[in-house]
Each structure stands twice: as C-alpha cells, then as structure tokens.
Amino acid sequence: MVVNIETVSGKIDYNRLVENFGSSLLTHDHLERLGRLSRLPLHRFLRRGIFFSHRDLDALLNVMEQAPRSPDASSPPPFYLYTGRGPSSESMHMGHLIPFLFTKWLQDAFDVPLVIQMTDDEKFIFKGTYSHETGDNLQNFQRLTVENAKDIIACGFDFQKTFLFSDMDYVGTMYPNIVRIWKAATANTVNAMFGFDGSSNVGKLAFPAIQAAPAFATSFPVVLNQEGQSTVDRMACLIPCAIDQDPYFRLTRDVAHKLVTPPSLRPPGALPHPLGGKPALIHSKFFPPLQGATGKMSSSDTNSAIFLTDSPDEISRKIKQHAFSGGQDTKAKQQELGADLEVDVSYQWLRFFLEDDEELERIGRDYGSGSGEFWSTHKVKERLIQVCQELVAEHQARRATITDEEVRRWMQQRNIVG
Ligand code: TRP
Numbered sequence: 135m136v137v138n139i140e141t142v143s144g145k146i147d148y149n150r151l152v153e154n155f156g157s158s159l160l161t162h163d164h165l166e167r168l169g170r171l172s173r174l175p176l177h178r179f180l181r182r183g184i185f186f187s188h189r190d191l192d193a194l195l196n197v198m199e200q201a202p203r204s205p206d207a208s209s210p211p212p213f214y215l216y217t218g219r220g221p222s223s224e225s226m227h228m229g230h231l232i233p234f235l236f237t238k239w240l241q242d243a244f245d246v247p248l249v250i251q252m253t254d255d256e257k258f259i260f261k262g263t264y265s266h267e268t269g270d271n272l273q274n275f276q277r278l279t280v281e282n283a284k285d286i287i288a289c290g291f292d293f294q295k296t297f298l299f300s301d302m303d304y305v306g307t308m309y310p311n312i313v314r315i316w317k318a319a320t321a322n323t324v325n326a327m328f329g330f331d332g333s334s335n336v337g338k339l340a341f342p343a344i345q346a347a348p349a350f351a352t353s354f355p356v357v358l359n360q361e362g363q364s365t366v367d368r369m370a371c372l373i374p375c376a377i378d379q380d381p382y383f384r385l386t387r388d389v390a391h392k393l394v395t396p397p398s399l400r401p402p403g404a405l406p407h408p409l410g411g412k413p414a415l416i417h418s419k420f421f422p423p424l425q426g427a428t429g430k431m432s433s434s435d436t437n438s439a440i441f442l443t444d445s446p447d448e449i450s451r452k453i454k455q456h457a458f459s460g461g462q463d464t465k466a467k468q469q470e471l472g473a474d475l476e477v478d479v480s481y482q483w484l485r486f487f488l489e490d491d492e493e494l495e496r497i498g499r500d501y502g503s504g505s506g507e508f509w510s511t512h513k514v515k516e517r518l519i520q521v522c523q524e525l526v527a528e529h530q531a532r533r534a535t536i537t538d539e540e541v542r543r544w545m546q547q548r549n550i551v552g
Contacts, residue, residue: 135147135150137378140260142430148419151187152186155381157187157188158189158191159187159188160186160187160416164188165180168180168195168243171195171198173243173244174239177235177239177243178489179232179236183419184418184419184485185236185374185418187377188416188417189414189415190409190414190415193409194372200212210360210369211244211245211247211369212246212369212370213246213370213372214247214371215237215241215248216250216251216413217251217373218251218252218348219252219253219282220253220256220257220260221252224281225441226282227441228421228439228441228526229439230442232486233376233418236374237250238289240374246295247295247357247358248296248550249348249357249358250286250291252301253344253345254275254276254278255275255341255344257275257278258275259337260341276300276302283298283544284541285442285529285533286298287540287541287544288536290532294550295550297354297547297548297550298541298544303545304547305344307355308348310352311350311353312343315342315343315347315385318388318389318392319342319343319385324342324385325339327342328342342385345379346389349373349383349386351368351369352367354366357547357550358549358551359549360552367394367407368404368408370407370414371414372413373414375415376417376419376430377419378430386412386413390412391410393411394410421483421486422482423438423439423479424437424438424457424479425438425458426479437456440452440522440526442529444526446523446526449519449523449526450519450523453515453518453519454515454519457515459473459511460474460475460479460511461478469504469509472502472504473511473514475498475501475502478511478514480514480518484514484518484521488517488521496508497514501513
C-alpha cells in the first residue's frame with residue numbers, strides 16, 4: 135500500500151495507516167459525544183466508519199461542551215471548519231463529494247463558519263506544464279477553480295457562513311502566517327515528510343505552508359473577525375479531509391505553537407488557544423474506484439469513476455460494465471456461498487451513498503448469503519444505479535443555476551461569523 139499526498143494505491147490497511155501516521159481511531163465515545171452536541175442525527179459517514187480517524191477530536195469536543203451555543207447564536211462559534219480542493223480536473227467525480235458532503239453536515243450540525251481553500255497554485259506546481267510555443271497553463275487551473283467551485287457550492291453550504299477562496303487571489307492576506315510557517319520548517323523536514331528531494335521544484339517545498347495557513351484563524355482577519363473582539367487567535371479549527379492529506383496537517387500541528395499569541399502579548403484575562411494553536415482533524419477513508427476496492431478513484435481513468443457530469447445512461451453503463459463484483463461466477467455458487475461484500479464495489483458504494491440503514495443491512499444480508507430480493511450482483515447494481523442517477527441528477531440541477539458571478543460572491547472577503 136502507498137498513501138501519500140501524490141499517490142494512493144494498493145490494498146489499504148486503515149489500521150496500519152493510522153499506526154504509521156500516528157493519528158487515532160474514532161471511538162464509540164466520540165460518536166456519542168458528537169451526537170449529543172449535534173443538531174442533526176449522526177451522518178451516515180460516521181455511523182458507517184467512513185470518517186474513522188482523528189487528531190485532537192477529544193480536545194475539540196471539550197471546547198464544544200464547554201461553550202454551549204445560545205439559541206440565538208449570539209455567542210461566538212467555538213470553532214470553524216477548514217477544508218479544500220486541488221482543482222485538477224474539469225469535472226469532479228462522486229469520490230470528490232465525500233469531504234464536502236460531510237463538511238456540509240458538520241456546518242449544519244454545529245452551526246459554524248467554514249473556509250474552503252482552492253489550491254490552484256498546488257495543482258500548477260505539481261501538475262502544471264510549460265511549452266515553448268504556448269507558455270504555461272497556470273490560468274487553466276484558475277479556470278478549473280471556478281468550475282470546481284460551482285460543484286462545491288452545489289453541495290448546499292450556507293452562504294452567510296462560508297468563504298471560498300482561491301490561493302492565487304487570497305494568499306496575500308495569509309502571507310504573515312505563511313512566512314511564519316516557512317521560517318519554522320526546514321527543507322530537511324519537509325523533504326522527509328512529503329518525499330521531496332533536491333530535484334523537486336521550489337514551489338513543492340513552499341506549498342505545504344500555503345495549505346497549513348488556513349488552519350490558523352488569524353489567516354482570516356476579516357472573514358473570521360468577531361464583533362467586539364480584536365483578535366481571532368483563539369478560535370479552534372476542525373479539518374475534515376481524506377487521510378492522504380494528513381502529512382500537511384502534521385506539519386501544521388508541529389509548527390502551531392509558533393503561530394499563537396505568546397502569553398505576554400495576550401490582553402489581560404484573555405484565554406490561550408484551547409488546542410495550543412493546533413487544528414483538530416477528522417479523516418475519511420478513500421472512495422474505491424469502480425474496478426476494485428483498492429486505492430482511490432482517479433479522474434484520469436474515466437471508466438473508474440462516475441463524474442458529476444455523467445448522463446443516466448453513462449452511469450448505468452459504467453456500473454454494469456466496470457463495477458467489480460464480489461459475487462460468484464454461477465447462479466448456483468452465488469446461492470450457495472453469497473458475495474464477498476468487502477471487495478464488491480457496488481455494495482461498498484452503497485455504504486457511502488445509500489442513506490437508509492435498514493435497506494443497506496437488508497442488501498448486505500441478501501447479497502452476502504445469495505438469497506432474498508438482493509441475492510445477485512445484478513440486483514445490487516440496479517439499486518446502485520438508481521442511487522447514483524438520483525444523486526447526480528439532483529447535483530446537476532443545483533449546479534446549473536450557479537453562474538460565474540455567483541462564484542465571485544462566494545469568493546469575496548466578507549465576515550462569516552457575525
Ligand atoms: N491538497 C488538497 C487536494 O489536493 C486540497 C486542500 C487544500 C485540502 N486544503 C485542504 C483538502 C484542506 C482537505 C483539507 O485536493
């Protein structure tokens with residue numbers, strides 16, 4: 135298995151990953167506390183262990199428990215959410231929705247502000263091209279930022295509480311913190327953490343600080359400013375992300391103590407940052423490609439993914455032709471042994487996207503034993519096709535209403551706390 139910021143491949147052993155990375159598994163106790171604090175029932179991604187790992191969630195839950203929100207929401211939010219996307223492809227696929235669907239739930243469940251970083255700079259630095267005739271394609275990534283922003287907005291975030299930004303536009307405001315992070319990390323540390331070396335372009339070494347900076351509320355002096363308070367440096371941060379992003383935030387957490395206001399400069403009586411400046415994290419597993427439950431879905435192999443632009447027929451064709459089946463080769467064997475649900479992509483995708491727990495359980499029981507309504511791969515695929523067609527059609531309808539002008543409004547610096 136390989137899991138780092140540039141590659142995810144092989145059969146993923148999530149327990150080993152947590153061990154290697156040094157994060158912690160989410161426990162029943164965490165879910166219970168989240169459930170008690172939340173205004174909504176627990177999201178299916180939590181109920182089903184799709185978000186499965188964390189850093190400092192206990193400390194964040196303490197902050198939430200100690201700062202109950204008044205019903206009129208006049209008290210400041212106890213934390214803000216930060217997530218992001220590298221705009222590398224024209225069209226996003228269903229796997230890309232996972233962190234955003236979950237972030238939307240977090241925003242609604244805890245009524246907190248959210249910042250979303252679009253790393254057009256990152257994608258140019260890592261994947262950009264230069265040709266003598268046509269120059270480079272930096273502008274292409276800025277264009278993709280706007281296109282992908284439409285898909286993100288279509289997930290249903292609360293405009294009053296959400297700030298979407300492109301690094302190319304916004305980086306100046308974060309620059310003091312970026313400079314502090316650069317100063318706090320050596321090239322040796324960054325090389326070791328991200329697998330860079332002397333032949334890597336300088337932008338790669340510089341970029342981790344750009345992804346780290348939004349984890350500090352002081353990077354948003356306008357956006358997260360609280361009426362009547364001169365600083366935002368005590369607001370905690372929670373980052374929902376896929377676990378391959380963890381190295382960025384390990385670095386962030388390592389340097390965090392250098393970005394908080396030192397005790398001697400705090401106004402009298404002001405409390406320190408509750409997590410010592412560190413962001414808390416909640417990590418998801420990967421959404422498996424159609425061909426098999428290993429690695430993560432990729433935009434470059436169009437048959438491995440359902441894109442948010444796919445037509446109902448394309449969705450049906452891809453699932454019928456390409457979804458890896460854990461079922462048996464013959465009807466008799468299927469009815470005798472049942473399917474291997476672990477490796478069956480259709481079943482695994484239903485775990486991500488079918489809301490109804492009872493129906494999912496029934497499908498698992500039938501298919502796993504080769505009996506009942508969902509006894510065969512065909513039946514399960516039919517159900518999955520319905521679920522995906524519905525989700526994609528609804529997404530397309532919402533996205534179609536979002537103009538470039540609308541994206542500009544979401545990207546305007548404005549206060550989202552008040
Ligand atoms: N590096 C991420 C990507 O390639 C984008 C990103 C930026 C991000 N900031 C983030 C993802 C914060 C999760 C959380 O897609």
